[in-house]
Amino acid sequence: MSSTTRIVTCIVCPEGCKVSVSTDGDTITAVSGHGCRRGLGYARQEAVAPMRTLTTSVRVSGGVLSLVSVKTSAPVPRERLLDIMTCVRRCCLSAPVSQGQVVLTNVLELGVDLVATRSVERGSPATVHEPPHGG
Amino acid sequence: MKSDYDLIIIGGGPAGLAAAVGAVENGVHDILIIERERFLGGILNQCIHTGFGLREFGEELTGPEYAQRFEDRVLQAGISCLVDAMVLDVTRDKHVVVISPVHGRLEFTARAIVLAMGCRERTRGALMVAGTRPAGVMTAGTAQRLMNLEGYLPGQNIVILGSGDIGLIMARRFTLEGANVSAVLEVMPYSTGLTRNVVQCLNDYGIPLMLSHTVTSVHGAKRVSGVTVSEVDIGRNPLPGTEQDIACDTLITSVGLIPENELSRRAGVELDLATGGAIVNQRLETSVPGVFACGNVLQVHDLVDNVSEEARHAGANAADLIAGRLAPKQRTIRVIPGRGIRYVVPQYVDVHEADEHTVLSMRPDDVFRQATVEVVADGRDVPLARFRRRHLTPGEMVTVNVDSAVFRTCAQYVSVRVV
Ligand SMILES: Cc1cc2nc3c(=O)[nH]c(=O)nc-3n(C[C@H](O)[C@H](O)[C@H](O)COP(=O)(O)OP(=O)(O)OC[C@H]3O[C@@H](n4cnc5c(N)ncnc54)[C@H](O)[C@@H]3O)c2cc1C
Ligand code: SF4
Numbered sequence: 001m002s003s004t005t006r007i008v009t010c011i012v013c014p015e016g017c018k019v020s021v022s023t024d025g026d027t028i029t030a031v032s033g034h035g036c037r038r039g040l041g042y043a044r045q046e047a048v049a050p051m052r053t054l055t056t057s058v059r060v061s062g063g064v065l066s067l068v069s070v071k072t073s074a075p076v077p078r079e080r081l082l083d084i085m086t087c088v089r090r091c092c093l094s095a096p097v098s099q100g101q102v103v104l105t106n107v108l109e110l111g112v113d114l115v116a117t118r119s120v121e122r123g124s125p126a127t128v129h130e131p132p133h134g135g
Numbered sequence: 136m137k138s139d140y141d142l143i144i145i146g147g148g149p150a151g152l153a154a155a156v157g158a159v160e161n162g163v164h165d166i167l168i169i170e171r172e173r174f175l176g177g178i179l180n181q182c183i184h185t186g187f188g189l190r191e192f193g194e195e196l197t198g199p200e201y202a203q204r205f206e207d208r209v210l211q212a213g214i215s216c217l218v219d220a221m222v223l224d225v226t227r228d229k230h231v232v233v234i235s236p237v238h239g240r241l242e243f244t245a246r247a248i249v250l251a252m253g254c255r256e257r258t259r260g261a262l263m264v265a266g267t268r269p270a271g272v273m274t275a276g277t278a279q280r281l282m283n284l285e286g287y288l289p290g291q292n293i294v295i296l297g298s299g300d301i302g303l304i305m306a307r308r309f310t311l312e313g314a315n316v317s318a319v320l321e322v323m324p325y326s327t328g329l330t331r332n333v334v335q336c337l338n339d340y341g342i343p344l345m346l347s348h349t350v351t352s353v354h355g356a357k358r359v360s361g362v363t364v365s366e367v368d369i370g371r372n373p374l375p376g377t378e379q380d381i382a383c384d385t386l387i388t389s390v391g392l393i394p395e396n397e398l399s400r401r402a403g404v405e406l407d408l409a410t411g412g413a414i415v416n417q418r419l420e421t422s423v424p425g426v427f428a429c430g431n432v433l434q435v436h437d438l439v440d441n442v443s444e445e446a447r448h449a450g451a452n453a454a455d456l457i458a459g460r461l462a463p464k465q466r467t468i469r470v471i472p473g474r475g476i477r478y479v480v481p482q483y484v485d486v487h488e489a490d491e492h493t494v495l496s497m498r499p500d501d502v503f504r505q506a507t508v509e510v511v512a513d514g515r516d517v518p519l520a521r522f523r524r525r526h527l528t529p530g531e532m533v534t535v536n537v538d539s540a541v542f543r544t545c546a547q548y549v550s551v552r553v554v
Contacts, residue, residue: 011331011334012331014189014331016334052335053195054311055184056311057183057282057286064173069283071183099199099203118203
């Protein structure tokens with residue numbers, strides 16, 4: 001079999017190392033250029049099947065905010081991100097929501113949950129009186 | 136309500152919260168945090184993506200989760216927080232005027248103040264883009280707020296001007312929400328956002344990043360219908376003959392942030408033109424004694440972990456000042472940016488016997504590979520400290536930890552340069 005080498009930019013930390021991963025068919029034969037061990041694991045995974053953590057938001061009724069931010073409890077296959085979004089869009093919660101609460105279990109049978117990343121207490125969303133201050 | 140505090144912190148974002156934690160750790164508990172929004176946490180409330188806290192907590196958190204950890208510490212320490220209350224005025228003698236829909240006008244005095252008001256986005260007015268002024272042009276931060284806090288999708292066909300982190304993050308956010316992002320344009324020949332954001336926000340979704348390109352006109356009567364984009368030369372001038380039209384209903388701008396220093400000016404704090412923030416010494420104390428600054432109001436940060444670290448330091452120093460623990464300074468050394476460096480914070484170092492090390496934060500003015508950051512004293516040629524860096528880019532703040540002995544051997548100034 002012929003061996004191929006590709007460059008993977010590590011996204012685990014802001015350093016952004018360019019890691020070179022050589023593969024022979026489905027086996028990884030060499031990895032170099034990673035600045036740390038986390039990057040090694042990332043690059044090996046990225047070369048065969050890229051995984052990402054999805055973050056988005058879900059509607060909430062009866063809360064001080066009309067949305068609650070959520071994330072997948074673990075990275076999911078990159079090519080399934082848009083499918084998960086379709087499924088999340090149908091979801092609606094009622095306040096209160098607490099941080100860490102599971103919003104959807106075993107999303108699309110992928111073995112990960114969708115978890116709230118903030119709390120939303122009961123109440124009514126105030127109209128925004130300040131111009132957004134950006135960031 | 137009580138009106139005198141040891142320490143008043145203006146702004147309840149990550150900087151304000153960490154400053155409070157730093158002060159508590161140094162023995163000051165009589166603290167008031169004043170925040171104009173209904174929630175603490177600042178800009179992190181709308182940053183629902185991950186990428187926060189790797190350094191501070193050793194794990195990757197979303198913005199709201201990161202904010203919650205600091206909020207919990209602040210609330211556990213019993214610190215008073217006044218939310219939905221906007222500071223209108225601060226004076227040199229540390230008198231603070233606040234307006235709140237619930238309490239009306241309030242006045243406070245403090246022995247020390249920490250300024251932690253964050254920054255705001257540069258708007259299109261500052262961009263000088265030709266064309267009409269139709270609806271559908273907004274900053275990336277505004278779009279982020281509309282989508283992540285209010286649940287409103289501002290458009291379907293998007294062009295993003297500027298490759299700053301907020302623009303990159305929003306390119307992905309729009310795509311996930313079903314909108315189409317045609318391109319991200321960057322006037323510079325490199326991305327001004329973090330590499331990891333180019334990879335996971337653009338490359339993952341096949342969104343083109345057009346470097347050395349800018350928007351030269353905006354079309355549309357009531358609503359944006361498209362933009363003309365052109366390539367630019369190294370002087371950022373559009374090159375004739377390279378124009379192309381891209382249809383879109385929304386133009387998102389992500390062209391930089393400006394520290395929000397109106398209040399600092401009112402207090403008589405001197406500002407640095409290069410950072411847009413206060414001129415400070417290594418304790419992050421401004422030109423007004425007892426007034427400290429940290430976070431994005433001092434200098435624009437890319438990483439919240441750096442904000443927390445800087446702010447904790449400011450809070451700890453404010454506590455030392457309140458407790459009368461600050462050693463008298465022997466003399467003051469200026470810190471000036473040399474070759475390859477756009478700015479350095481702090482701008483001054485007060486030389487004290489007791490200091491062990493001093494953190495200098497800076498931004499390079501260009502991309503450098505395998506570079507060394509050098510600290511040189513009084514125009515001499517031999518560097519007193521050297522720090523190797525694999526990669527320097529204007530998009531990423533650099534910090535170096537200098538042994539304070541360096542400043543003690545120096546007479547008037549040090550300069551920091553890249554070689
Ligand atoms: C889109 C985006 C993406 C980012 N991505 C990352 C990332 O992936 N990883 C990372 O580590 N960092 C990231 N950052 C950077 C990080 O979030 C910021 O650097 C940090 O939030 C700055 O903190 P701050 O407290 O200085 O400012 P802010 O968070 O802006 O807080 C300032 C606070 O002061 C309040 N205030 C201002 N004026 C007044 C007044 N007059 N009276 C009362 N209150 C006032 C404001 O309401 C606000 O709450 C990102 C930022 C943005 C915007
Ligand atoms: S390899 Fe390690 S140091 Fe390099 S970007 Fe990845 S996590 Fe960061």
